Amino acid sequence: MKIFKQLLCFFFLVMVSCKNEEPVKTGIIPQPNLIEYQQGTFTVTENTVIVSENSEEAKRIANELVTFFDKNFSIKLNTSTKIQNNAIHLKISEEVEHNEAYQLKVSNKGVSITGKSYHGVFYGVQTLKQMLTPKALIKVPTLNFMNINDAPEFGWRGLMLDVSRHFFPKDSVKEVIDILAMHKMNKFHWHLVDGIGWRIQIDKYPELTKKGAWRKVKEHKKPWEDYEATYKDSGAEVYGGFYTKADIKEVVAYAAERYIDVIPEIEMPGHSEAALQCYPEFSCDGEGTSGVYCAGNDGAFEFLQDIISEVVPLFPNEYLHIGGDEVGKQSWLNCKKCQKRMLDENLENAEELQSYFVKRMEKFIYSKNKKLMGWDEILEGGLPERATVMSWRGFEGGIEAANMGHDVVMSPGSPLYFDHNQGKSEFEPPSWGGYNSLLKVYDFNPVPDVIAADKRHHILGGQANLWTEQIKTLSHVQYMMLPRLSALSEALWTNPNQKNKEKFIKKIDIHFDRFKELSYNFAGSALxxxxxxxxxxxxxxxxxxxxxxxxxxxxxxxxxxxxxxxxxxxxxxxxxxxxxxxxxxxxxxxxxxxxxxxxxxxSTGFGDKCKVTYTHPYNESYSGGGDKALFNNKYANPRGDDPNWQGLPKKDFEVLIDLGEHNSLSFVGLNFFQHIGATSVMLPTQVIISISEDGKTFKTVLNKTLETVKDRDPIIKRMETEFDKQDVSFIKITAKNRGKLPDWHIRKGDAWVFVDEVTVK
Structure with a gap:
């Protein structure tokens, strides 16, 4: 019998694949956990009917399919409540074990999509839509006979969108939610509040949106530099926006129709300049400049409790995120009220005061039938007993919290900060920080081995974070999300034993065409x-x-x-x-x-005999790879954390390169870096390049004074010179460091020079 099955499989190899092997067609992202193919096909025609219950929920999903077939195949399908052949059946069954699970079957009778709830049915519909797209490949809606039995590996599959640094109108937010839905993601973390923009209407405190939602635009400064809240009609150039309560309800309802929970974030106790410039009486100094709520002021707690009381009714999900990260505690240490609070509560340090703050707010949030969630800094000083931790500074905070018995969402900056570069090219659009590639995201596993076996159930899942310091448009948001969200969806949905990177690469190539057909701006960085x-x-x-x-x-x-x-x-x-x-x-x-x-x-001009003598040694933390880094054919990218940059503070960059032999040269060039918005690295004030045949007599071939550039964005400045071809054995390069950072710089202290890749020809 076994031999017969193998022969049967062989004879039908051209038409369909063997059981459990997916035909090379369109692929499904995220990969289903069990998919079996059989001989035969079913084609959707104008005579096919969509069958579902008569409930509003069922009709909404049925209408999604009606729209899909009309748009993609110009087939107008009717709907019915009567079970029949030649139909797409949307069904509910208690036999399906998981609320998000679904079963999809294609046979000669048609298609059936079954879930324990319509949540699962909705996911089955997303799978069906992928099997029949992109239009570039699928001209006729024909499906192989198959059985799919699918359920997610993790219950938290999320994305955070920061709308504080740059505001995105509700229709843009809805488009982000659509992208989440097509990937079976189920959590949308809405970062509504931060230091440089308050984005949610609060009736009791109208200044939060009259003033806190708007900021002055200042020349040569990023939004967070010298931040100043203002009024929309102040007469100055302003930037901002906010969501009314009606907008919030509309977005939450839109997400709910796609089975996505919306988790609001109301930042505290730090990152709160926007709120405290509107209501400075709740800060330690009475001016709001520190951006930290006064932990010794009961009024500050009442203020936040009033806000939460208005926020809670807008969001049905059980969680409320309070941020809790990067709290500047110096204002507490200088505040008499905070010092008295520490004395009264027997608190030994600022970390314990932060814990007091978070625990006090957790009790109130719990009284509103919500669970407090915060970034992993809420571990500092002691974690509230019911708190859930979102671990962003690596996995360590999540590991600690899970082993303590707390629920955790893993959201490590590497690889899940989607504001980071996804490609190495210097032509990538502006980003923030490091490098998180597509396959790096695909390899993400939210459950580290060091978590105790009996604590691993506390890992709810994972979440990508999209901060918007550098991101101003929906098109740029889409670019940073896609295709990395596709990789994350498979990392969080698919059982690790079913993941297959080679298959994913084939599928993502087809997924690109889906993005094009949906007019999504996706990154081709992985190519x-x-x-x-x-x-x-x-x-x-x-x-x-x-x-x-x-x-x-x-x-x-x-x-x-x-x-x-x-x-x-x-x-x-x-x-x-x-x-x-x-x-x-x-x-x-x-x-x-x-x-x-x-x-x-x-270049080819640098061999094993070449050596470099430095007048001033480079900093060991920015070695670029050592003495040979200047000519190792590894170009640094426009990021301060790129390991190929060689840097030194305060002193001039001055090197003598001994080529070890005569070279007939006519060109020397090298790169310098500047990023005022995030580093102390500035372009040199002067660059001098000299050449010599004997190492004693040098000829200057470049002496260039550089103008100061105040642009905050990263710059790679190419310095190069061409000259008559001649024998060269030594090259001397001097780049003058400005020494101290200028007064207008956002930082104080020593200026750095970063240099990379000397090239000759």
């Missing part, structure tokens, strides 16, 4: 060309390897610096070279460019 250079000592030449993160699609390139086209050389093997090359590479998908190009010059 942007990357590189690796290897020096072949035996042959005295170099090898350039081109690749991208996913290892798919065509990479085409030129070596003369010209822009590559679909007709340019196809990369198929490593490129070997013996003289400097200008590489311009681009990935092409379906004949069109995708991702960002690679534009680099790779």
């Amino acid at each position: 942007s060309p990357d590189y690796e250079v290897v020096y072949n000592k035996a042959d005295n030449d170099f090898t350039l390897v081109l690749k991208n993160e996913l290892g798919i699609n065509e990479i085409r390139y030129t070596l003369d610096g010209s822009e590559p086209s679909i007709n340019s050389a196809l990369y198929s093997a490593p490129i070997r070279y013996t003289k400097a090359i200008n590489v311009h590479a681009q990935t092409f998908r379906k004949g069109k460019p995708i991702g960002y190009p690679l534009k680099k010059m790779f």
Whole structure:
């Protein structure tokens, strides 16, 4: 019998795949936990009927399918409550064990989607829609016979959107919710309140939205620099916005129809400049500049309790997030009221005062039938007994809380901060901080092994966070979400034993076409060309390897610096070279460019004999990789945390490069970095490049004074010089450090110079 089944499987291999093997068609994200295919197909036609109960919930889901088939296939389906063949049945059954689980079956009778509740049915519909898209591949709605039995691995599958730093109108928020829904995500954490913008109507305290929702726009300053709340009609240039209670209810209802819980965040006790500039009497100094509520002032607690009393009725979900992170405690230490509170409550330090603050608010929130959730700093000084921790500073806070018996949502900055870069290219749009690639997100596991086995059930799941310091538009929001949210959805939904990275890569390539059809702006960063250079000592030449993160699609390139086209050389093997090359590479998908190009010059002038002498040593924390970092063919990106930058504070960057042998050169170049908005790194004031044949007599080939640039955004400044070809054995480079940061800089102290990648030809 077993042999017969194997033969049967072989004979139908061209038509359908063997049981448990998914045909290479459109793929489903997140991957179902059990999917079986059988021989045969079912085609949806105009005679197919959608069958469901007569409830409003059932009709809403049925109408979603009606719209889908009309839009994608111009098929107008009727609905009915009568069970029949040639139908798509939406059913409820107690036999389905999990509220979010669903069963999807395709047979000669049609399609049936069954859930314990319509929550599960809704997810089954999302799966069906993916099996019949993108339109570029699916012209006729034909489905293989199959059985799918699916349920999520984790109950918390979320995304946080920060609307304080930049405001997004309710229709934009709804589009974010749509993207969550198509990926079977179920939590939308709405960061409504922070230091630089209050976004929710509070009737008892109208100044919060009259003034706290608006800020002065100041030249050459980011929103958080010298923040000043103001009135919309103040006469100055202002930025802001807020949601009325009606807006909130509308968004919450919209999310509920897609089975997504909305969790509001009302920040406390820190990150509260917007509120305290409106009501400074609740701060320690009476001015609100510290952005921290006075823990010794009972009025501050009453103020927050009044706010929570208005917020709670708007959000049906059981959680209320209070933030609790990055509290500047110095104002408490300087405050007589706070010091008295510490004395009265027998508190030894500011951390215990923070714990007192959080515990006091937790009791009130609990009295409103809500659970307090906070970032992992709420562990400091002692955690309230009923609190849930959202761990963002790595996994450690979540591990500690779970082992203490507290529920936890894992949200570590690496890899789940979606405001971080997702590609290495210098052409990526503005981002904040590090590098979280698509496959890094896919590999996320919210349950570290070090959590005790009997405590692992406290890990509710995971959540990505999208902070918006650098993100001003819905298009940019979508770009930072997609396709990383697709990877996260599979990391949180699919059983680890069912995850398959190679299969995911094939599916995400098809998912790109779905995004296009939905007009979503997605990142092609995982397809942007990357590189690796290897020096072949035996042959005295170099090898350039081109690749991208996913290892798919065509990479085409030129070596003369010209822009590559679909007709340019196809990369198929490593490129070997013996003289400097200008590489311009681009990935092409379906004949069109995708991702960002690679534009680099790779040198050959530095061999094993080369050595560098530093007048002033680089800082060990910013070594760039050591003495050879200046010519290792690894270019640093426009981020201060890129490990390829070599940096030193206060003193000039001054090096003598001994090439170890004569080289016939006509060009020297290198890169410098500046990011005023986030670092103390500034461009040098002057760059001097000199060359010598004997190491004694030097000829200056570049002496350039640089103008001060006050732009807060990251800058890579390329300094290069061309000269008549000549024998060169030594190169001397000096970059003048300005010493101290200028008065207008947002920081105080020493200026740094960051340098990388000296190139010659």
